Amino acid sequence: MSGRVIMVSGPLVKADNMNNAMLYEVVKIGELGLTGEIIEYRDGVASIQVYEETSMLAVGQKVETTGELMCAYLAPGLLGGVFDGIERPLDKLYQNFGDFITRGASLDTLDTKKLWHFVPIKKVGDEVEFGDTIGYVMETKNFKHKILVPYNASGVITKIEEGNYTIVDNIVTLQSGNKKVNITMLQKWPVRTPRPYLKKYSPDTPMITGQRVIDTLFPIARGGVCAIPGPFGSGKTVVQHQLAKFSDADVIVYVGCGERGNEIIDVINEFSTLVDPKTKDKLMNRTVLVANTSNMPVSAREASLYTGITIAEYFRDMGYNVALMADSTSRYAEALREMSARLEEMPGEEGYPAYLSSRLASFYERAGVVDTLGQDKGSITIIGAVSPAGGDLSEPVSQATLRIVKVYFALSSSLAYSRHFPAIDWLTSYSMYADKLKNWYENNISADFIKYRSFLQKILQEESSLLEIVRLVGSDSLSSQDRLLLETGKIIREDFLYQNAFNDEDSYSTLQKQFKMVEVIYHYYTKLLDALKNGASVRDILSLNIKTKLQDMRYIEEGKLNKFDDLLLQIDDEVRAILDYDKDGEGDEGK
Ligand SMILES: Nc1ncnc2c1ncn2[C@@H]1O[C@H](COP(=O)(O)OP(=O)(O)OP(=O)(O)O)[C@@H](O)[C@H]1O
Ligand SMILES: [Mg+2]
Incomplete structure (x- = not known):
């Protein structure tokens, strides 16, 4: 059935004669077959969000429904891939169409010719249902891509054989009643629908990121939700890249949403050369990039977030820990605002639609630690950057996000300006997971971990109030203890954070x-x-040699952590020396 374009307004197209269309159905518009999604439907008139540039589209052109919802394509071949917002493979688009993607270009998301070696773990006669693992392929040297029974399929296996298959070949046949179901490795899943799971847990394990201010002070839990709001140039993207590089997740989904294209190129270039310390494989081989950069259609920003999270859920369902970075959710919210305005909806705060917070919440809600349908445990951790204009956190996107997330890294422009990176403000950031992870730290690191964290926080807070006093009345009024505290605060900031x-x-x-x-x-x-x-005199204790050693502490190699014990001994020795010296009756000036 085909409808007819009756209005074109930027990324919004209205078409009539769409009587049998479904909400969120994918349609193809005009001669070029531009991809769009029906986002509103009233009296046979569909409002369509078009994911490609709509110039030259004219009233009267045809609109074809496809009978399908917007789906993500899920199969071996995703890892290392770079896709646009509607999961078209950017590398192949480039090879086929050159620098400028031809509109309406359609290509298979994943390679349908490549052969993968499928190894079954179930056998003929086994009964399986949606979500069960029937076998796997080694997608990379280390990554076992499990093949799950797709939605709507269940029954007794009548055919399953090890061998080389493409993702569209039939690998397994099920008998369900008198119905035969053929299963391929390729699955489709509607991106707006969360993939089901059995049970969700409260997170209890930290996601280790290797970033000291994060892991020690404001930990992110596996399966947790985290926001990084910060003004322009405060380091949101660098933090996201660091997390994508170093966090100990099995799979990273990086969604570049409305930000600079060159930053995505940086990720591709860097991740293709950097090696994952855990698996010794290239970082790119555990990463899926969804790029809908600032020069790409605004409307596809929404699709890019949904595509990203659906891919993340797919890997979670195999029992993996997945981390999804979205840079930046503000650009997505702006796309929502633009669409809402064109739909002439009643605007909410600052022109954003009234459903802004529920949309953001339903995105973040897809994070979590779960028991998968196949009885595995998997998790998705979401880390979203927020870019409030002028760094003003009272704007709606920041406010809506802060109500949802449990970890908040406040990036500060004054820290970034003084080149303190990561510019995460230690006084205003927080992590609500810190207490929940207590047992983990005690069992895996040390019973003192929590004590030390409280120590850091206490010193940093007291330092900040002392600095306020110093600003008002100068440092002369400070006691020796206060001066030691200020010195320690400086060491924490400069040599640790x-x-x-x-x-x-x-x-x-x-x-x-x-x-x-x-x-x-x-x-x-x-x-x-x-x-x-x-x-001891304050002058003596503040001029100990150990201070220079503390400055270089960060460069101690991971394999040589016993060097830290030498530092502990050196502190003891130096303190003993000044006490002996002061006892002799000398060196007490400056007390
Ligand atoms: N951890 C870090 N170590 C060293 N330099 C850093 C670090 N974080 C940020 N920077 C510096 O700050 C610059 C800006 O960072 P970044 O691009 O991440 O900011 P942003 O908040 O994403 O900005 P925008 O709002 O424009 O997207 C970087 O190019 C880099 O020079
Ligand atoms: Mg940025």
């Missing part, structure tokens, strides 16, 4: 190393505080 993303040694710290670093700082502070109480 500061982390250079572009230095190979510094870019990533294991949690063990982070713990050791804090242990040394804690030891430094408590020993020196004792020394002060025992009569």
Whole structure:
């Protein structure tokens, strides 16, 4: 059945004669067959969100329904892929159409010719249903891509054989009553519908990112939701890239939504050369990139987030830990606003539609730790950047996001301006997972982990109030203890929290190393505080040699963590030396 274009307004097209169309059905418009999705439907007139440039589209052109919802294509071959918002493979589009993607271009999302070696884990006679694993292919050297029974299929296996197959070949046949069902490795899933699972759990394991300020102070839990709001140039993208590189997830889905194209190129270039320390395989081989950059159609931003999260759910259903980064959700919200305005909906705050927060919530809600239908445990962690104009967090997208997420990294322009990176403000950021993860830290790192974290937070908070006093009345009024506290605060900020993303040694710290670093700082502070109480002079304790060693602590190699024990001993030695010296009756000036 075909309808007829009656109005074109940017990415919105209205068509009449669409009596049998479904809401969210995919349609093909005009001679070129541009892809669109019906987002509103009233009295035979469909409002269609078009995912491609609509110039030259004219009233009267035909609109064909496809009978399908907007679906993600899921099969081996996703990893390492770079797709646009509607999951067209960008590399193949480039090979076929050159620098400028021809409108209406359609290509298979995944390679349908490539052969994969399928290994069954079920046998003839086994009964299986939706979500069960029937076998796997090794998608990369290390990645076992499990093949799951697709939706709507269940029954007894009558044919299953190891061998080389394309993703569209029949690999398994099921007998269900008197019906035969053939299964291929390729599955489709409507992107707006969350994939089902058995049970959702409250997160209890941290996702280790190697970023000290995050792992030690504001941890992200596996299956958690996190937002990174920050003004222009404060380091949102760099943090997202760091997380994509280093977090200990099995699969990364990176959605570049309305941001600069060159940043996606950076990801591709870097990830193709960098090696995952865990698997020794290229980072790109555990990554799926969905790129809908600022120069691509605005309307496809929404699709890109949904496509990304559906791919993430697919890998979660295999029992993997998936992390999804979305940079930036504000650009998605802007696309919603534009569409809503064109649909002439009643505008809410700052012109955003009234359903902004429910849309954002339904996106973040797709995160979580779950029991999958196939009885595996998988998780999706979502980390969304938010770019409020002028850094003003009272705007609707930031507000709506903050109500949903449990971890919040407040990026501060003044920190970024003073080149303190990551510019995560330690006074205003928070993680609501910190307490829930307590047991994990105690069992896996040390019983002292929580004590040290509280120590860091206490020093940083007191430092901030002391600095306020210093600004008002100068440093003369400070006691020796206060001066030690300020010194320790500076060490925490400059030698622990500061982390250079572009230095190979510094870019990533294991949690063990982070713990050791804090242990040394804690030891430094408590020993020196004792020394002060025992009569040491503040001038002496603040000029210990150990300070230069603390500055280089971050460069201690992961394999040589026992060097931290030397630092602890050195602190003891130096403190003993000044106490002995002061006891001799000298060096007490400046007390
Ligand atoms: N961890 C870091 N280590 C070193 N430099 C950093 C770090 N984070 C950010 N920077 C510096 O800050 C610059 C801006 O960062 P980034 O592009 O991530 O900001 P942004 O918040 O994404 O900006 P926009 O709002 O424009 O997207 C980077 O190019 C880099 O020079
Ligand atoms: Mg950015």
